[in-house]
Amino acid sequence: xxxxxxxxxxxxxxxxxxxxxxxxxxxxxxxxxxxxxxxxxxxxxxxxxxxxxxxxxxxxxxxxxxxxxxxxxxxxxxxxxxxxxxxxxxxxxxxxxxxxxxxxxxxxxxxxxxxxxxxxxxxxxxxxxxxxxxxxxxxxxxxxxxxxxxxxxxxxxxxxxxxxxxxxxxxxxxxxxxxxxxxxxxxxxxxxxxxxxxxxxxxxxxxxxxxxxxxxxxxxxxxxxxxxxxxxxxxxxxxxxxxxxxxxxxxxxxxxxx
Numbered sequence: 060x061x062x063x064x065x066x067x068x069x070x071x072x073x074x075x076x077x078x079x080x081x082x083x084x085x086x087x088x089x090x091x092x093x094x095x096x097x098x099x100x101x102x103x104x105x106x107x108x109x110x111x112x113x114x115x116x117x118x119x120x121x122x123x124x125x126x127x128x129x130x131x132x133x134x135x136x137x138x139x140x141x142x143x144x145x146x147x148x149x150x151x152x153x154x155x156x157x158x159x160x161x162x163x164x165x166x167x168x169x170x171x172x173x174x175x176x177x178x179x180x181x182x183x184x185x186x187x188x189x190x191x192x193x194x195x196x197x198x199x200x201x202x203x204x205x206x207x208x209x210x211x212x213x214x215x216x217x218x219x220x221x222x223x224x225x226x227x228x229x230x231x232x233x234x235x236x237x238x239x240x241x242x243x244x245x246x247x248x249x250x251x252x253x254x255x256x257x258x259x260x261x262x263x264x265x266x267x268x269x270x271x272x273x274x275x276x277x278x279x280x281x282x283x284x285x286x287x288x289x290x291x292x293x294x295x296x297x298x299x300x301x302x303x304x305x306x307x308x309x310x311x312x313x314x315x316x317x
Contacts, residue, residue: 060109062102067156070149071119071126073098075105080112084163086314087114088170089153091146091177093198094139095132097124104172104307111311113170114162116153120176121145137222139176140207140231146180147187147238154190168192168314172306174298175263179203185247186240193251193313195306197298198260201240202267204232209264241267244275251313253287255302257294265290285313 061081063074076085088108092101098117105115119126121142122135130138150171157163170193173181178199185194186201200206211228223231236242252275256268272288279286289305298306 060106062105067116068152070152071098071124072153073102073105073115073117075102075109075115075117077109077112080114084167085112085114086168086170086311087116087157087163088172088310088314089116089118089150090171091118091150091173091180092120092123093173093175093177094142095123095135096174096176099124101174101177104303107304107307108311111307111315113311113314116157118146118149118153120180136210139210140203140235143176143180143183143203144234144238146177147183150180150184151188154188170194170310170314172196172310174198175296179206179263182240183238185250185252186238186243189248191250193310195253195255195310197255197302197306198257198263198296199254200263200267201244201271204235204239204242205267206263207231207235241271241274244271244278247275247278249279249282249285251285251309253289253306253309255289255291255298255306257296257298258290258292259295262296 061076061078065072065074090101090104092098098119101117108115122128171181171184171191172195174197178196181194181196182199182201185191256265258265287309
């Protein structure tokens with residue numbers, strides 16, 4: 060198995076693929092890491108996908124890993140939604156690079172996944188791009204505007220003075236509304252979607268993801284096998300091994316399916 064550290068249009072990525080399939084047009088997964096994490100922390104997802112014949116690209120999020128600017132966690136949190144919005148834009152750059160590097164053609168299936176912040180990014184990408192063929196989301200929320208408003212309210216209840224004006228908030232919420240999948244669920248277009256979430260999660264609310272699953276079920280009535288909901292009643296904000304394996308197996312199965 061090959062693991063290469065590369066830069067795609069100035070975006071640091073790890074490129075993981077089985078050596079025997081390196082030059083083939085095999086399915087691809089873009090997998091986004093979580094808040095305060097880094098691309099290499101998701102190598103276990105990449106390994107389990109690559110051994111099933113999938114090429115994996117692990118991007119480094121803005122202000123994380125080798126793109127770090129030595130901010131503390133609070134300073135990083137103030138940039139949370141800018142990081143998410145940047146990752147969503149950069150996903151399309153990586154998609155273009157896959158074609159430029161001739162790693163895919165028009166028939167190649169492309170999936171996406173992520174944990175926590177990476178899961179939120181994945182939901183935003185599903186709302187934005189039709190080129191995603193299947194997705195796995197762990198601990199993410201599609202209701203990103205509600206999540207952003209909740210984060211700000213929580214910080215203010217804790218007595219923190221946020222350096223964000225009312226106008227800037229309104230601009231942020233307007234930008235998030237455009238990619239909020241909970242407000243635009245039909246943008247899924249019945250694409251294969253796996254969602255894992257711990258019921259004890261205190262970071263990304265479980266209920267928002269549960270509500271979304273219940274809402275979109277009717278859109279999958281003709282193809283219920285394309286929607287997988289995997290709540291874990293004992294888990295908090297940490298993906299179990301069974302959840303990780305289910306997520307990668309889901310992607311591999313649906314990206315290889317014709």
